[in-house]
Amino acid sequence: MNKILAQLHQYAALSTDAQEAIGQALQKNHYAKNDFLLRKGQVCRHIYFIEKGALRGFYHTEEKEISHWFAFENDFVTSFHSFITGEPAVENIQFLEGAVLWAIPKDTLHELFDRFHEIERLVRIAYEKYYLRLEERFVNAQFKTAAERYEELLLTHPHIINRVPLGQVASYLGISQETLSRVRAGAMK
Amino acid sequence: MNKILAQLHQYAALSTDAQEAIGQALQKNHYAKNDFLLRKGQVCRHIYFIEKGALRGFYHTEEKEISHWFAFENDFVTSFHSFITGEPAVENIQFLEGAVLWAIPKDTLHELFDRFHEIERLVRIAYEKYYLRLEERFVNAQFKTAAERYEELLLTHPHIINRVPLGQVASYLGISQETLSRVRAGAMK
DNA sequence: AGCATCGTTTGATAATTATCAAAAACAGGA
DNA sequence: TCCTGTTTTTGATAATTATCAAACGATGCT
DSSP: OHHHHHHHHTTOOOOHHHHHHHHHHOEEEEEOTTOEEEOTTSOOOEEEEEEEOOEEEEEEOSSOEEEEEEEOTTOEEOOHHHHHHOSOOSSEEEESSOEEEEEEEHHHHHHHHHHOHHHHHHHHHHHHHHHHHHHHHHHHHHHSOHHHHHHHHHHHOHHHHHHSOHHHHHHHHTSOHHHHHHHHTTTTO | OHHHHHHHHTTOOOOHHHHHHHHHHOEEEEEOTTOEEEOTTSOOOEEEEEEEOOEEEEEEOSSOEEEEEEEOTTOEEOOHHHHHHOSOOSSEEEESSOEEEEEEEHHHHHHHHHHOHHHHHHHHHHHHHHHHHHHHHHHHHHHSOHHHHHHHHHHHOHHHHHHSOHHHHHHHHTSOHHHHHHHHHTTTO
């Protein structure tokens, strides 16, 4: 609980009242490895905070499967598109490890927005940061080669490489598993 | 002016008071073709609304130049990263055509956030939409081939192809100008 | 009309990455 | 420890895309 508030504090400060309201809205749950938090076609009605564990979001079609994000302790996760639009998700969310999550329902969050301008402001600021991160990834994807992107991932997010199967990391980087394996071996420099 | 409020209305409704406050904050300006609205290294302190004209945002390094967005009538533009962080921009914004823009300064916008919860809500919702668009582009970039992305662009944003030089469209799609030319000729099916 | 500039197309070749197939390495359970 | 299934690596080949170079086309200006 305090960990959650500490993470939120990164985005903006909150009054005691607002903090308490958030605390009351949260529900705790345990999940097993390989379970699905969300399957394609379901509507995602919560934002989750990861107390413990690791998750991935991935798209799955007949031809291929692409992991587009990984999340770990102290991250917030949701199926952004489904959560915001209320439409069925086009992605899946799966547990890479056993996990403990805190959930806040969308309805409750919107009630909090009405009651506390400061909470909506915090979320506005959080969205800004999430946008910037995605933009940065997007630009990197176009400017750097597969090998450079792997190097950078190794520097900035080593936990991804340690805790996620290689094939999934490869799809995250936008390359095939074999190519990533060769990049790793240093063959492609 | 009314066009701006109409665009804003897409995101959320606004009270008359809020609308008036926004109207007072706006400044109108004219620009010539090929001028820069913003150069790499400058801080972007405004959000702009395009009454008339076309712009592009692009990254420029020694090796290459990548146009990462195009904007036209009724679009809002800014250097997102610089505007939000207050840091010098890493991108350039240039006019593809002569243009008329309305500007709102960041400081003024934040004053409006304090005075009108509803304006901050509108912006929060606008960010959600912008995020979703970027996410969609990001996924498409990984799932579809260059040819498919071009086809899709042709269907969904034909004005980009009509009003933007081919080389810039190519960098937007993440391919070389020559490849795009061949894709267009239908050679790569 | 003629010239210069910019944008686009075409051709030949090289580099990058994917795909298919099989072997090797690793991890967990009996 | 051995077996089994999963993950990772390696090899050979094919497909995709980039790069370099040159030609073509359109536009605007004198």
